[in-house]
Amino acid sequence: xxxxxxxxxxxxxxxxxxxxxxxxxxAPRHLVAPLFVKEGIGEPAPIASMPGHAQHTLESxxxxxxxxxxxxxxxxxxxxxxxxxxxxxxxxxxxxxIAQAALRALRDELGGDAVLIADLCLCEYTDHGHCGVFDExxxxxxxxxxxVELYRRIAVSQAGAGADxxxxxxxxxxxxxxxxxxxxxxxxxxxxxxxxxxxxxxxxYGPFRDAAEGAPSFGDRRAHQMDPANADEALREIRLDxxxxxxxxxxxxxxxxxxxxxxxREEVDVPLAAYNVSGEYAMVKAAAERGWLDERQATxxxxxxxxxxxxxxxxxxxxxxxxxxxx
Ligand code: PBG
Numbered sequence: 313x314x315x316x317x318x319x320x321x322x323x324x325x326x327x328x329x330x331x332x333x334x335x336x337x338x339a340p341r342h343l344v345a346p347l348f349v350k351e352g353i354g355e356p357a358p359i360a361s362m363p364g365h366a367q368h369t370l371e372s373x374x375x376x377x378x379x380x381x382x383x384x385x386x387x388x389x390x391x392x393x394x395x396x397x398x399x400x401x402x403x404x405x406x407x408x409x410i411a412q413a414a415l416r417a418l419r420d421e422l423g424g425d426a427v428l429i430a431d432l433c434l435c436e437y438t439d440h441g442h443c444g445v446f447d448e449x450x451x452x453x454x455x456x457x458x459x460v461e462l463y464r465r466i467a468v469s470q471a472g473a474g475a476d477x478x479x480x481x482x483x484x485x486x487x488x489x490x491x492x493x494x495x496x497x498x499x500x501x502x503x504x505x506x507x508x509x510x511x512x513x514x515x516x517y518g519p520f521r522d523a524a525e526g527a528p529s530f531g532d533r534r535a536h537q538m539d540p541a542n543a544d545e546a547l548r549e550i551r552l553d554x555x556x557x558x559x560x561x562x563x564x565x566x567x568x569x570x571x572x573x574x575x576x577r578e579e580v581d582v583p584l585a586a587y588n589v590s591g592e593y594a595m596v597k598a599a600a601e602r603g604w605l606d607e608r609q610a611t612x613x614x615x616x617x618x619x620x621x622x623x624x625x626x627x628x629x630x631x632x633x634x635x636x637x638x639x
Contacts, residue, residue, distance in 0.1 A: 336620045338612065340384030340638055344429065344585070345631035347388055347418075348523050349373050351410035352395035361519035362590055363597050365629060367393060370413055374421040383635035387427035389479065389627055390414050391524050393436050400445050401437030405465035412473035419474045429506055430475040432466050432491070433482045434459065435526035442528050443482035443536065453535035456484050463487050464494035471500035477559070481508040483536040492557035506585060507558035510546035510572055513537035516565045516591030523590065546572045547579055554582055563623070565589040567614060570621040577622025586623035588614065593629040608637050 323333050350357065350367040357367040368376060377388055392411025394403035403409045415428055422428075434454075435443045444454025445462065459482065467478045478495075480487045488507050495503050513534040521527035538545060546569075550561050561580065563573050564587035573586050596614065600607035611630045618626050628634065 336616055338616050338619050338634075338638065340631075340635040341386055342619060342624070342626055343385050343615075343631040343634060344387040344389050344625055344627040345377075345380045345385050346391065346627060346629060347373055347377060347414070348391045348393060349410055349414040350393040351413075359519070359523045361522050361594055362629060363601070364633070365523065367523065368414075370417050373414055374417055377418050377426070378421055380632045380635065381422055381426055383632060383639065385631050385635050386425070387429060387625070388418060389429045389431055390418065390475075391431050391436060393525055397437055397439040399439055400462065401434035404434055404437040405462065405469045407469050407472060409469070412469060415470065415473040415475055427476050428474060429477045429479050430470040430473075432463060432470060432478045432480040433526075434462065434466075435482075435528070436524045440529050441521075441526050442531075443533065444484060451530065453531070454482075454484070456486070456536075460484050460487050460490045464490055467491040467494050467503075468498040468500065471495055471498065471503040475503060477504040477506045479506040479508060479562070481511060481564075483508070483511050483533075483538070486556070488553045488556035488558050504559035505557060506560045506562060507553040507556075508564055508587070509550040509553040509558065509561040510569075510576070511537055511562070511564045512540050512569065514540065514565050514568070514589065514591070516568070516589045518591050519594045520590035540568070543572050543575060547575060550576055550580060554580060558582065560585055560625075562587055562627075565592060566618045566623070566626065567592050570617065573618065573621040573623050583624045584622060585625040585627060586618050586621070588618060588626055588628040588630070590629065596630075608633075612637060 323329050348367045356372040359365045394410050433443050442454050444459030447455040470478050560583040562585040566586040566588045596610050599605045
């Protein structure tokens with residue numbers, strides 16, 4: 313007599329059985345909520361390509377963050393949109409700039425129970441929309457080292473405004489080491505770095521660039537962000553950022569890069585974040601609005617998949633709704 317075929321369905325029969333053997337946890341504490349704060353507006357401005365999100369005022373961002381925190385989300389990723397932009401993005405390191413003001417407002421509102429993460433880049437601040445500054449006569453790509461010098465100033469200013477973590481997202485070489493040194497020299501040894509270590513030149517950032525008003529006015533970011541065809545290189549980026557002093561590393565985007573998240577998980581033992589980016593959010597929202605898929609199920613499936621691939625933390629525009637659904 314042959315052996316009985318395995319009956320894997322036995323453990324799927326009831327929700328209690330499924331919960332008992334579930335391998336992957338998803339909870340509000342795994343989520344990081346992005347927030348956009350714009351200088352010089354009187355009312356929050358809804359972002360058309362990101363339903364449910366707005367460019368906030370310093371007042372409205374407090375309320376939004378409080379409501380998200382009440383749902384069990386611990387961490388916020390803050391983006392500032394200045395009223396004035398210039399070729400160097402100098403508002404980015406203004407101690408009274410919009411991101412700094414937002415960090416102070418959020419700390420005042422939420423106290424020490426919240427983790428405040430400051431996105432550290434120049435694309436929201438430069439009038440050309442690039443993540444760095446250009447050398448005289450060269451418009452091909454931002455110049456690496458002069459840009460990193462400015463990132464040092466931004467880091468110190470954001471740390472001074474109360475960021476727990478700064479998150480450099482410009483993909484300049486050596487940015488993590490330089491920022492670590494600047495923070496230490498500036499008396500901010502306790503401020504950490506969440507490095508956007510493997511950040512790809514992705515079409516999925518489209519809606520974000522409306523939200524943060526940081527689309528490049530010429531060219532693109534392929535000379536510094538990663539080629540979507542590469543995964544070995546992502547591990548090299550991640551290893552380097554950890555060597556340079558990153559406290560946690562991030563892969564971005566998430567959904568089209570689950571293999572990269574999986575490989576990073578095998579390789580590193582620092583906290584691993586994944587950024588479920590604006591285009592990934594917009595896809596689910598758009599299909600749900602048309603009734604083509606169930607938003608709640610699709611979102612929780614996506615977030616569970618990113619956790620299953622190996623991410624500890626997920627930056628997601630669905631943080632507020634997902635936290636509601638998870639309670
Ligand atoms: C800034 C930055 C970007 C995103 C996060 N930080 C845009 C870009 O690199 O063009 C994208 C986030 C998203 O799409 O949700 N450099």
